[in-house]
Amino acid sequence: MSASQNAALQAPLSPIIPKQKTTAVLLAVFLTFWTWIYTYKVDAWKFWLNFALSILSLGLWAVFVAWPWAIIDAARRSDDWYLAFPNGDIIHHRQQNERALAYQQELAAQHAPAAQLAQTPPPAPTAPPLSEPPSDPPA
Numbered sequence: 001m002s003a004s005q006n007a008a009l010q011a012p013l014s015p016i017i018p019k020q021k022t023t024a025v026l027l028a029v030f031l032t033f034w035t036w037i038y039t040y041k042v043d044a045w046k047f048w049l050n051f052a053l054s055i056l057s058l059g060l061w062a063v064f065v066a067w068p069w070a071i072i073d074a075a076r077r078s079d080d081w082y083l084a085f086p087n088g089d090i091i092h093h094r095q096q097n098e099r100a101l102a103y104q105q106e107l108a109a110q111h112a113p114a115a116q117l118a119q120t121p122p123p124a125p126t127a128p129p130l131s132e133p134p135s136d137p138p139a
Contacts, residue, residue, distance in 0.1 A: 014041075019082040021074070028070040032062050035070045041086040046073070 019038065027035035033050035036043035050069070054062035081088030 014086050016083075016087060017041075017085055019085045021077065021079050021082045024074040024077075024082065025071065028067075028074040033066040033070050035074055039082075039085060042089065043073075 024035055024038055027038055033047060033054065036047035036050070040047065046069075050062065050066040054060075054066060077088065080091075084091050
Protein backbone atom coordinates (compact mmCIF):
# COMPACT_ATOMS: atom_id res chain seq x y z
CA MET A 1 0.00 0.00 0.00
CA SER A 2 1.44 3.35 -0.95
CA ALA A 3 1.93 6.19 1.50
CA SER A 4 -0.84 8.29 -0.10
CA GLN A 5 -3.32 5.41 0.16
CA ASN A 6 -2.36 4.86 3.77
CA ALA A 7 -2.77 8.59 4.51
CA ALA A 8 -6.22 8.56 2.88
CA LEU A 9 -7.22 5.63 5.04
CA GLN A 10 -6.11 7.50 8.16
CA ALA A 11 -8.04 10.72 7.40
CA PRO A 12 -9.30 12.45 10.53
CA LEU A 13 -12.82 11.49 11.51
CA SER A 14 -15.60 13.86 12.49
CA PRO A 15 -16.99 13.71 16.01
CA ILE A 16 -19.44 10.84 16.23
CA ILE A 17 -23.10 11.78 16.49
CA PRO A 18 -24.80 8.39 16.93
CA LYS A 19 -28.08 7.85 15.13
CA GLN A 20 -30.53 4.96 15.14
CA LYS A 21 -31.44 2.90 12.11
CA THR A 22 -35.01 2.45 13.35
CA THR A 23 -35.53 6.21 13.43
CA ALA A 24 -34.15 6.62 9.91
CA VAL A 25 -36.37 3.86 8.48
CA LEU A 26 -39.50 5.23 10.22
CA LEU A 27 -38.74 8.71 8.89
CA ALA A 28 -38.35 7.24 5.40
CA VAL A 29 -41.65 5.35 5.63
CA PHE A 30 -43.67 8.30 6.91
CA LEU A 31 -41.83 11.36 5.55
CA THR A 32 -40.19 10.12 2.30
CA PHE A 33 -37.08 12.12 1.39
CA TRP A 34 -37.22 14.10 4.65
CA THR A 35 -35.40 11.15 6.23
CA TRP A 36 -32.22 12.55 4.72
CA ILE A 37 -32.47 15.55 7.06
CA TYR A 38 -31.73 13.06 9.87
CA THR A 39 -28.41 12.22 8.19
CA TYR A 40 -27.98 15.61 6.51
CA LYS A 41 -24.22 15.82 7.02
CA VAL A 42 -23.79 12.86 4.65
CA ASP A 43 -27.02 12.92 2.61
CA ALA A 44 -27.60 16.62 1.92
CA TRP A 45 -27.34 16.12 -1.83
CA LYS A 46 -30.05 13.43 -1.76
CA PHE A 47 -32.38 15.69 0.18
CA TRP A 48 -31.94 18.71 -2.10
CA LEU A 49 -32.13 16.67 -5.31
CA ASN A 50 -35.37 14.99 -4.25
CA PHE A 51 -36.80 18.22 -2.86
CA ALA A 52 -36.23 20.04 -6.16
CA LEU A 53 -37.49 17.20 -8.34
CA SER A 54 -40.57 16.76 -6.17
CA ILE A 55 -41.46 20.43 -6.57
CA LEU A 56 -40.83 20.34 -10.33
CA SER A 57 -42.95 17.20 -10.77
CA LEU A 58 -45.74 18.47 -8.49
CA GLY A 59 -45.08 15.71 -5.97
CA LEU A 60 -45.04 12.75 -8.37
CA TRP A 61 -41.29 12.31 -7.92
CA ALA A 62 -41.71 12.18 -4.14
CA VAL A 63 -44.33 9.44 -4.32
CA PHE A 64 -42.93 7.21 -7.05
CA VAL A 65 -39.15 7.70 -6.79
CA ALA A 66 -38.03 9.45 -3.60
CA TRP A 67 -40.21 7.42 -1.25
CA PRO A 68 -38.96 3.95 -2.27
CA TRP A 69 -35.42 5.32 -2.61
CA ALA A 70 -35.49 6.75 0.92
CA ILE A 71 -36.83 3.51 2.43
CA ILE A 72 -34.28 1.33 0.63
CA ASP A 73 -31.42 3.72 1.39
CA ALA A 74 -32.22 3.89 5.10
CA ALA A 75 -32.81 0.14 5.40
CA ARG A 76 -29.69 -1.02 3.54
CA ARG A 77 -27.29 0.77 5.88
CA SER A 78 -26.08 -1.23 8.85
CA ASP A 79 -26.73 -0.37 12.47
CA ASP A 80 -22.99 0.24 12.81
CA TRP A 81 -23.17 2.87 10.07
CA TYR A 82 -25.73 4.84 12.05
CA LEU A 83 -23.84 4.40 15.33
CA ALA A 84 -20.66 5.74 13.70
CA PHE A 85 -22.45 8.63 11.96
CA PRO A 86 -21.11 10.69 10.16
CA ASN A 87 -18.10 8.41 9.76
CA GLY A 88 -20.02 5.31 8.73
CA ASP A 89 -18.89 5.38 5.10
CA ILE A 90 -15.26 6.07 6.02
CA ILE A 91 -15.20 3.25 8.54
CA HIS A 92 -16.96 0.93 6.07
CA HIS A 93 -14.40 1.70 3.35
CA ARG A 94 -11.52 1.21 5.77
CA GLN A 95 -12.88 -2.19 6.78
CA GLN A 96 -13.30 -3.16 3.12
CA ASN A 97 -9.75 -2.05 2.33
CA GLU A 98 -8.37 -3.94 5.33
CA ARG A 99 -10.26 -7.09 4.31
CA ALA A 100 -9.07 -6.76 0.70
CA LEU A 101 -5.47 -6.26 1.82
CA ALA A 102 -5.65 -9.27 4.15
CA TYR A 103 -7.13 -11.35 1.33
CA GLN A 104 -4.39 -10.27 -1.10
CA GLN A 105 -1.71 -11.13 1.48
CA GLU A 106 -3.34 -14.52 2.09
CA LEU A 107 -3.41 -15.25 -1.64
CA ALA A 108 0.20 -14.17 -1.99
CA ALA A 109 1.21 -16.44 0.89
CA GLN A 110 -0.67 -19.38 -0.64
CA HIS A 111 0.85 -18.88 -4.07
CA ALA A 112 4.37 -17.99 -2.94
CA PRO A 113 5.56 -21.61 -2.52
CA ALA A 114 4.18 -22.53 -5.94
CA ALA A 115 5.81 -19.48 -7.51
CA GLN A 116 9.13 -20.30 -5.86
CA LEU A 117 8.95 -23.87 -7.10
CA ALA A 118 8.23 -22.67 -10.61
CA GLN A 119 11.24 -20.33 -10.53
CA THR A 120 13.66 -22.78 -8.92
CA PRO A 121 15.41 -24.99 -11.46
CA PRO A 122 15.25 -28.69 -10.75
CA PRO A 123 18.29 -30.05 -8.95
CA ALA A 124 21.03 -31.41 -11.19
CA PRO A 125 21.19 -35.19 -11.25
CA THR A 126 23.97 -36.52 -9.13
CA ALA A 127 26.10 -39.48 -10.04
CA PRO A 128 26.17 -42.34 -7.62
CA PRO A 129 29.25 -42.30 -5.43
CA LEU A 130 32.21 -44.05 -6.88
CA SER A 131 32.88 -47.26 -5.13
CA GLU A 132 36.37 -47.83 -3.95
CA PRO A 133 38.11 -51.05 -4.86
CA PRO A 134 37.92 -53.53 -2.05
CA SER A 135 40.87 -53.34 0.19
CA ASP A 136 42.90 -56.39 1.01
CA PRO A 137 41.96 -57.90 4.29
CA PRO A 138 44.62 -57.57 6.93
CA ALA A 139 46.84 -60.58 7.26
